[in-house]
Amino acid sequence: MKVEQIYTGCLAQGAYYIVSENEAAIIDPLREVTPYLDRLKKDNVTLKYIFETHFHADFVSGHLDLSKKTGAPIIYGPTAQPKFDAIIAEDNQIFNIGKIRIKALHTPGHTMESTTYLLIDENGIETAIFTGDTLFLGDVGRPDLAQKSTSLTQEDLAGILYDSLQEKIIPLNDEITVYPAHGAGSACGKNMQKETVDTLGNQKKTNYALNQPDKQSFIKEVLDGLTAPPKYFGMNVALNKEGYESLDLIMNKGLNPIPAEELEAFVEETGSLILDTRSPIEFHKGFIPNSINIGLKGDFAPWVGTLVVDVKHPIVLIIDEGTQEEVITRLSRVGFDNVLGYLKGGFEAWKNSGKEIDEVNRISPSEFAKQFKDNSIVLDVRKLSEYSAEHIENSYNKPLDAISDWVNSIDDSKHFFLHCAGGYRSMIAASILNSHGIRNFTEIEGGFNGIKKTEKFPITNFVCSSKTL
Template identity: 30%
Template sequence: MQIDIIETTGLGDRSYLVSDSGVGVVIDPQRDIDRVLALTEKRGVRIALVLETHLHNDYLTGGLELSGRVGADYVVPAGDSVAYERVPAADGDVLEAGPMRLRVLHTPGHTHHHVSYVLADADGAVQAVFTGGSMLYGSTGRTDLVGPEHTDELTHAQYRSVRRLADELPGGTPVFPTHGFGSFCSATPTSGDSSTVGDQAAVNPALTQDEQSFVDELIAGLTAIPAWYSHMGPGNAAGPAPVDLSAPRPVDPAELAGRLAAGEWVIDLRTRTAFAAGHLPGALNFELAIANFVTYVGWLVPWGAPLTLIGETEEQVAEARRELVRIGIDRLAGAAVGTPEDLTAGEQPVSYPVSDFAGLAAAVDADPALVVIDARRTDERAGGGVRGSRHIPIHELTDRIDEVPDGDVWVYCGSGYRAAIAASLLARTGRRPVLVDGGYGDPDTGAAAAGLHDASAIR
């Protein structure tokens, strides 16, 4: 029996292909199903079942299209209301695929109808459990995505679900979650790349705390929900359209200039330092090379707004397109390929400075009234920030841009990635940003090392 992991690092998720004797089972496939199809061809297997642990909140599934393409049964939790034919998975059901048996366990918490799948061989020996957004590595799936009125109920349910998994499965059972590798579907950060049920008994909060302590701690630690999440559940219930990975329509410099002048969302995919050194006026920097790309495009770009990409190569644009279709950003307005110098239509590229926390410390010492923006989330700011800085989380910046004075403004975050997005947004409005490119908590070069960390700067 072979279990293959299909990583989607941009969303912090994993899908799985389980195969035995030429038969395959796919669990929680992402929308770009060509990766799954290529893997099944490599393994020489026929997909018999496509399973969903839940209606996902952080991506559009490829399960409906995949099952139709290969003629497999499509299995979705029985309690979920969907607009397509499926095999309902209810607690206690056993699904068969060649010599494999998958027992359904109702494990509510991440959603009301969430299920896990216990994999056994033909002799009934348990081989693995696929836990979706239930038991994660050192954490659990968050419980506030269905709606705030359900959070308390679902958090109690999550505790009991994880306990059920631990009680009913052998300690040596390998755990294969869908979320938890940087996904915002995780209630708290996860740890490790593999684990067993027995391992989790020692580290998972649902297994080391009493129920009320777990509930109180999980709810207190919930962070902001990415904006695009509100579109994923309904999209998965309705059934996503077949994926389209074709190249966006080419945009020439004159058309690109018009879109920039109109204030449309034109995203430059280059590294933040390359962008800062020279970019088209009005372009915004969402660095593709970092795993957070799709998270922050989905979070910041208004849903359905025209979106144009600028890439250094066609391959870079294709990679960005793949990332975006996973969350349902299907209809791009177009794409341009080349350097800023190649794509200018009269206006020269512009730039802004890049510094670090040591440079920021020197600037603050020279001008205590310096405007400094902290673009981190509220939970990060709770641990303190740069003294004298103003806290405007990146996902709030477009709505709060008027709070930023005109003129020079330094901006930082936890790593430099979100600060780069913020700097480009500020530059588009005519302000003069300085990007602080570095890790806030880095022991050698971060804020504390530069003498800037203020534990009381929480507002």
């Protein structure tokens, strides 16, 4: 028997590849299925089942493409109603893979179809659980995402999740390995540990949600501090439930090189968003007016989902040479399938064509220290939890994920400084501000991490946040 966790850091997502004898199973696959097909071929095994723990909200699963290319059936837990052919497991139903068995444990609460899969090895020993978004390391799945599809409140769902954990998970042996669908950084929970694998016994000791004295305390603690989920989540659920185009077709459409001389007319005709995926360092030196910078080397796909929201919005890419397939793939993971092409020759081609170029005024923390005055306006675009822990005194917290709510309230007649933690998010904010005609600001390279090192600024005392929101 072999169990392999295939972890994707930018989404904080774990898929699982399980082999016994000449058969395999895959749990919660990502959108691009070639890596799984390569593993199956290398191991000379047949994919028998594709298990889905629930209808994912934060990414688009590869279940459909994988099923079409291998013939393996897709399995969901009880109450799931996909729009395509699938096996809807009964609670406690057993599935055989080689000499091992996988038992479906219906664990509703995060969503009503949420199911944990219990792995029973060749010797009949319960070895591992694949918990999806029911149980994370350090946390449990948020119970507020499935409200629109049910008549239940988030309090109702939290109570159902409590019952699932108490009746199905906690009674299992402490030695069982916990394999969750997500780790730290995912918006599907609020207090996840950095580790991606643990024992159930350790989770019983360290996970706050498993240590509540009663159901009401559990409901209160699990719901406390939840921020609004990213707006693209609902669209991803729909794609996972109803189906989507093959990634092969998405890739063919997106691999369309557009000459610099034709880009403006193409964007105007199609209504496309110009998405610049270069690094903040390169972007600030020069970019196409009205383009939005979300750097590929960062939490790229989740930020596109959070800020662009509409997965059907047409997109034209500005990329570093040779990254077009990676960019299209990573966008497809969160359902952005309408990439219409990319600038041929990259930004250099645009610059060499003599067309208009915009810039962001970026300065170092040391230069910021020289320019900063007591009446300077400072906008901090980090999360509220980061800002609450430590920030420049009298600065304003304007979280990037809520920029659509506050961008139109900015007074462009008053100069302000802009920063995040390290420069990635503040450059995204800078590009959005520029696209709204707001230009009277200066962005700080290196963000708050660099600012603290200057020892120039009045900083609030650090307060350790008990929950990462």
